[in-house]
Amino acid sequence: MFLAAACSSTNLSDSVESVTLSEHTRGYRKVITVTQKQTQVTINDKVYSRQTQPQQWKQLLESLRPIRLADLPSIKTRTERSAVDAAYISQVTVLAAEKTYESNFFDHTTPPKELADVVKTINATAQGIVPEESTRN
Template identity: 30%
Template sequence: MKLYFFSIILTAFAVFNSCEQSQEQVIEAINYEASSRGFYMNITLTGDRIMVGNRMGYEESTIPEGDSQLDFIRSEIAKIDLNSIPDFKAPSHESYRDAAASAYFSVKTKENTYESESFDHGNPPIEIAPIIEALLKLAKVE
């Protein structure tokens, strides 16, 4: 009887703990920003809405459900440990000498914002490169 009671408590604890962890990882927004002298681009993905900004302003649109790029972004984000985003290393540093725009990638959850270190636009860290490529395609920016 004690073993039965103990197993019920242990199962309940595991269920509540997994629910709490999954709520922390609910992504509210994904953001990509690149800028240099005379160039600015900002792409923000929130649910099924995408906002694309440049020096002239912003354009917002809705992404149809089932869009392959959106599904790909969601699946790739799920594979990443969000806490490791600040540790991703840039493969090049051309933006240090104005040879490339400086870019940042961030993921916002209810609890936290995970932001990458600066990297060159067009040459992101390998861990997030597929996500950024898909974001650029989704925003119709190359």
């Protein structure tokens, strides 16, 4: 089990600059980047964005709270289905205090339990930004 983040929630909110979820397979790449001010979804070469609501940013920071950012690269992940293109290969990246923390790759359908809330919150924040994806899961 990972220890709670070394920072208090106030420091965490001051230090986290962005949280990114990337998903890709052959011929498809989707990147969702959430900052305090903006949520941006890039699909292949098309970019969509809108303002991040304060509650969405707060919820994202809350989902990060149980994770010690320095431990992000050591969270055990599975990539069984993405190895055969049955699932997107995904990764969470956090930019905080001018340092980048990256998770290992994982199947988008089965994020590690430590990252499940983060992935869910990022996807919920980006919901409806891309018109043709607004009804997709």
